[in-house]
Amino acid sequence: MKISICYEKTEAGRYLSHLDLARTMERSLRRAKAPLAFSEGFNPHVRMAFASALAVGVTGRREYVDVELAGRVHIPSFSRALQEAFPSALAFVVADEIQGGGKALSAIINIAVYRIGFTLPPKELEKVRAGVEAVLSADELWRKPKQKPGKKTIPAKEVRGLIRRLVLLSEEEAGQETIVERMGMLPDEKKIFLLEAELLMKADGQLRPQELWEMIASAGGFEAVQTLSVSRQALLILQDGKCFSPMEGVLV
Secondary structure, three states: OEEEEEEEEOHHHOOOOHHHHHHHHHHHHHHOOOOEOEOOOOOOOEOEEEOOOOOOOEEEEEEEEEEEEOOOOOHHHHHHHHHHHOOOOEEEEEEEEOOOOOOOHHHHOOEEEEEEEEEEOHHHHHHHHHHHHHHHHOOOOEEOOEOOOOOOOEOOEEOHHHEEEEEEEEHHHHOOOHHHHHHOOOOOOOEEEEEEEEEEOEOOEOOOHHHHHHHHHHHHOOOOOOOOEEEEEEEEEEEOOEEEOOOOOOEO
């Protein structure tokens, strides 16, 4: 039996690495008494596959993991057990069986929706708007080459085609309170704003939110101030020009 689990990576789990998150998920499944299936070989591991890894410091509202079980479970009862087993770093949303030979979510999810939170004096917001407009109107956008010590240089890449939508929101419009809770009182001259970005996920590359933010800052002529928060709001399936939630099947 294979199941898909939708969960949140919460504020409490913001700084978990993907490896730590995978270990936390495995412990939660064990506490929920899931009949886990294991790989073969010298070092067997739980058969589970995450839809897409989240970077350290990034939260996620609708994240997914596929898990293979050695036996059948009653989904409603298992969901309740898993909800109780999750630590504060994770929050259970929903679980369902993968029917027949259904494809893994990692193979069909191709859109990520991010919200990037930052503070600026309101008078500086026009520069952000100008940066957003410049990015959206550009024919080409090139990501800088990446160099990690001891590793091969990742060449520059044209990424304009990965940006599907950009919207600038005030905190009130977004209805997001977690940033204020974490920041406390802000200076009177600054306000919180959010940039919502819909980015394509392709096998040959993805665009990180921080890279996008730096491109907007460069195009708008302002300093890429440190972001307060980055949250992946959704992972979606783009098909025939329409976006669907992978488990709920709802057109969004």
